Amino acid sequence: MRLSRKAAGFIAAAAMFTVVAPATAAVASPRSTCYGGRVCLYAGFDYNRGQADHWRDFVQDDSDLTDNNWLNWDFSNSWHSMNNETSSVRNRVGCSATLWQHAGYTGAHSTFTHNSNDGFLSNNAIGNNRTSAIDIWCR
Known part of the structure; x- marks a missing residue:
């Protein structure tokens, strides 16, 4: 049985779509879950839903975030x-845990108690895109 060129092209395109679709679905899945024992920061509002999935989790203080890069959804380094x-x-x-505006724990800051979430930091003293240090108060 011979297929026409058009039918063969359609079958090839369908096979290619089948291979690509799972990879696309994985990229769209945000890393919005934050496991116990961690403070998770997200580059996007609402824990990156509908945005580039850059995130990072912390278990201890970091006085200067300039030397940290976001992680991608697959835990790889984003180099951002x-x-x-x-x-x-x-x-x-x-x-x-307290987020600070400047490295060295200075400037505007906002403190978040255990099991608290905030998907919109613009409504806090720390504000959006202003965090340069994280201080975790488990002493």
């Missing part, structure tokens, strides 16, 4: 600096 790029936060560390 976190400094002044945080738009949402989830706190699952078991104690309070």
Whole structure:
């Protein structure tokens, strides 16, 4: 049985779509879950829903985020600096965590208690895209 050129092209295109579709679905899945014992920061509002999925989790203080890069959805390095790029936060560390405007824990700041979430940092003192340090208060 011979296929016409048009039918063969359609079958090839359908096979190619089948291979590409799962990879596309994986990229669209945000890393919005924040596991216990961590404070998770997100580059986008609402924990990156509908945006580039850049995130990072912390278990201890970091006085200067300029040397940290966001992680991609697949845990790979995005090579994009976190400094002044945080738009949402989830706190699952078991104690309070404070986001600071400037490195060295200075400037405007907002504190988030255990199990608190904020998908829109613009409504806090720290504001959107102004975080340069994180202080975790488990002492």
